Amino acid sequence: MADASPVLVVEHVVKEYGDVARTRALGGVDLTVGHGELMALVGPSGSGKSTLLNIIGLLDRPTSGTVTIAGTQTTGLGERELTDVRASKLGFVFQFHHLLPAFTAVENVMIPAWGHEGWPSASMKTDAEETLRAVGLGDRMYYRATNLSGGQQQRVAIARALVRRPPLVLADEPTGNLDTASSTDVLQLMRRFNRDFGTTFIIVTHDSRIADSCDRIVELVDGLVTSDRRK
Amino acid sequence: MPFEWFLALRYLRDARGQTTLILGGVAVGVSVIVFLSALIGGLQTSLIDKTLGSQPHITLSVPREAPRPLVAATASLAIARRTEETAQRLRSIDQWPTVVETVEGRSGVIAVSPSIVGAGFTVRSGARRPVVIRGVDPERFLAIIDLRVRMTDGRFDLDGNYVAIGAKLAANLGASIGDKLRLSSSEGVDDVVTVGGIFQLGNDGVDGTWLLTSLRHAQSLFNLAGGATTIELKVADVFAAQRIAAEIQADTGVQADSWMTINAELLSGLSAQSSSKTMIQFFVILAVALGIASVLIVSVVQKSREIGILRAVGTPRGRIMRIFLIQGGLLGLGGSILGSAFGIALAKLFESLARDPDGAPKFPVQITGSLLVFASALATGVGLLAATIPARRAAALDPATAIRNG
Numbered sequence: 001m002a003d004a005s006p007v008l009v010v011e012h013v014v015k016e017y018g019d020v021a022r023t024r025a026l027g028g029v030d031l032t033v034g035h036g037e038l039m040a041l042v043g044p045s046g047s048g049k050s051t052l053l054n055i056i057g058l059l060d061r062p063t064s065g066t067v068t069i070a071g072t073q074t075t076g077l078g079e080r081e082l083t084d085v086r087a088s089k090l091g092f093v094f095q096f097h098h099l100l101p102a103f104t105a106v107e108n109v110m111i112p113a114w115g116h117e118g119w120p121s122a123s124m125k126t127d128a129e130e131t132l133r134a135v136g137l138g139d140r141m142y143y144r145a146t147n148l149s150g151g152q153q154q155r156v157a158i159a160r161a162l163v164r165r166p167p168l169v170l171a172d173e174p175t176g177n178l179d180t181a182s183s184t185d186v187l188q189l190m191r192r193f194n195r196d197f198g199t200t201f202i203i204v205t206h207d208s209r210i211a212d213s214c215d216r217i218v219e220l221v222d223g224l225v226t227s228d229r230r231k
Numbered sequence: 232m233p234f235e236w237f238l239a240l241r242y243l244r245d246a247r248g249q250t251t252l253i254l255g256g257v258a259v260g261v262s263v264i265v266f267l268s269a270l271i272g273g274l275q276t277s278l279i280d281k282t283l284g285s286q287p288h289i290t291l292s293v294p295r296e297a298p299r300p301l302v303a304a305t306a307s308l309a310i311a312r313r314t315e316e317t318a319q320r321l322r323s324i325d326q327w328p329t330v331v332e333t334v335e336g337r338s339g340v341i342a343v344s345p346s347i348v349g350a351g352f353t354v355r356s357g358a359r360r361p362v363v364i365r366g367v368d369p370e371r372f373l374a375i376i377d378l379r380v381r382m383t384d385g386r387f388d389l390d391g392n393y394v395a396i397g398a399k400l401a402a403n404l405g406a407s408i409g410d411k412l413r414l415s416s417s418e419g420v421d422d423v424v425t426v427g428g429i430f431q432l433g434n435d436g437v438d439g440t441w442l443l444t445s446l447r448h449a450q451s452l453f454n455l456a457g458g459a460t461t462i463e464l465k466v467a468d469v470f471a472a473q474r475i476a477a478e479i480q481a482d483t484g485v486q487a488d489s490w491m492t493i494n495a496e497l498l499s500g501l502s503a504q505s506s507s508k509t510m511i512q513f514f515v516i517l518a519v520a521l522g523i524a525s526v527l528i529v530s531v532v533q534k535s536r537e538i539g540i541l542r543a544v545g546t547p548r549g550r551i552m553r554i555f556l557i558q559g560g561l562l563g564l565g566g567s568i569l570g571s572a573f574g575i576a577l578a579k580l581f582e583s584l585a586r587d588p589d590g591a592p593k594f595p596v597q598i599t600g601s602l603l604v605f606a607s608a609l610a611t612g613v614g615l616l617a618a619t620i621p622a623r624r625a626a627a628l629d630p631a632t633a634i635r636n637g
Binding site: 054057059060079080083084086087088092094098100101102103111112114115116117118119120160 | 232233234235237238241242244245536537539540541542543544545546547548550629630631634
């Protein structure tokens with residue numbers, strides 16, 4: 001169930017590209033997402049879904065408008081502060097798992113904390129192992145990423161996104177490269193974390209089956225929110 | 232282990248082929264630097280040793296006598312005159328014991344030897360040879376040029392009428408230990424001396440003309456009772472000789488010439504040799520830097536998506552930068568260790584291949600700790616510097632673009 005306090009507030013976000021002939025990718029998006037929501041962001045290709053996700057994920061800056069994540073207003077923050085917010089309040093799951101091939105599963109899951117803090121700690125490893133066990137990879141923790149199946153790699157990616165228990169996880173087509181069985185598996189995993197830990201998920205998807213299984217579906221067309229349905 | 236070290240080492244380990252190749256490249260570059268520096272350094276040291284083996288580092292002598300006009304020009308009298316150089320008499324340095332005392336207390340000076348140096352002739356049987364008569368205080372002189380280790384026959388004994396002569400002079404006179412020689416100085420004083428020792432300094436000019444006697448004997452040969460025409464000095468740092476000579480001349484008023492002035496051509500040759508060495512080192516280092524930079528730039532391109540992910544999940548830019556700087560530094564350091572070992576082996580092999588009849592190496596090499604530290608520091612520094620461009624490029628990657636385009 002959604003918490004009353006919002007984990008994400010997007011206000012009048014506009015994103016334009018180009019200097020002379022400006023292309024408007026987002027035309028003034030307003031969106032409020034509460035704690036514990038499982039939300040699907042849908043829309044046709046080029047509708048601005050990935051642009052909005054990048055702005056919410058602080059990987060891109062809006063031309064105008066504000067983004068507030070778990071109470072932190074991000075407009076005007078410097079690079080270092082944005083990195084800190086990404087590390088502490090956001091988790092990312094990409095269409096392709098993007099694991100570091102040189103690392104084992106547990107090392108990949110340790111990256112968000114280790115990369116941010118610099119030095120490894122016992123708790124980082126314990127947390128990573130615990131999260132891997134939670135995604136059903138307790139017996140694959142010390143496998144190299146390249147030695148895991150596609151579904152297993154995506155589960156490691158989810159564990160990486162969840163290991164620091166961020167309030168908001170952004171998933172960009174998380175099942176786009178998976179077969180049906182693995183897709184169902186990944187979806188169930190996200191739903192379980194949503195239920196058990198109250199983690200908020202925003203899932204960008206083209207898959208109607210995935211969208212239908214979410215609590216809320218927001219549709220974006222031509223850079224504008226055209227529908228916002230809750231179940 | 233810190234994150235950046237862990238990742239840098241993993242990247243290097245995982246790209247084994249690439250890492251091995253660039254390590255090999257750096258090692259070859261460093262070995263060239265070590266080999267070349269050891270060889271040129273050895274040759275230069277050997278040349279300087281040979282040169283300074285038969286001469287003092289600084290020679291103090293009486294200033295040249297300048298011509299004086301017979302009639303002085305006045306405001307109303309202009310004189311057109313022709314200047315004739317004054318004949319230089321053999322003279323003693325004024326107050327030479329005071330000068331000796333003064334220079335002995337100067338920092339950097341490690342030995343001082345007053346002497347009389349003049350020309351003469353020596354005769355034995357029908358052989359008549361010009362000689363350079365050097366009257367010295369044996370103890371002080373040996374601190375300047377250690378003739379004891381260069382004696383080929385007899386011993387360095389200048390007591391009474393005993394003299395030591397160069398090996399070539401001895402051969403020309405057909406003289407050996409105990410033989411008597413008739414000696415005439417340029418001042419017209421004759422005496423009979425006994426050969427007590429024969430030395431060989433490896434310098435034909437010296438070995439063919441030098442005749443060493445006691446200072447007191449030389450004073451009587453040149454009619455310079457209690458005098459000394461030159462004061463010879465040895466300094467701790469041979470390359471400081473020029474500066475020290477200038478200071479002594481300014482302080483004492485005596486003429487002070489360093490070995491560097493006397494051997495200006497040798498120094499100019501050594502300097503040209505050093506310049507060539509520096510130029511070769513520069514181009515080798517440039518090649519090493521380009522090699523490391525190109526490998527790391529390729530690595531950044533290959534790993535841009537990974538870098539994007541690292542940035543997206545909260546790894547700061549500085550840490551991303553350090554991952555590549557560490558790789559550059561490690562490649563430089565690893566290559567320099569391998570290269571130093573290879574360079575030493577090559578230098579030692581080269582040294583052992585060509586030898587003089589006496590067994591001494593024809594091309595002596597000089598491998599010092601400072602050379603190895605210099606080569607390692609240079610390669611590591613260059614590795615770090617070369618990694619700056621790829622490291623900055625990696626740190627500047629936009630995570631969204633990097634993840635999307637890889």
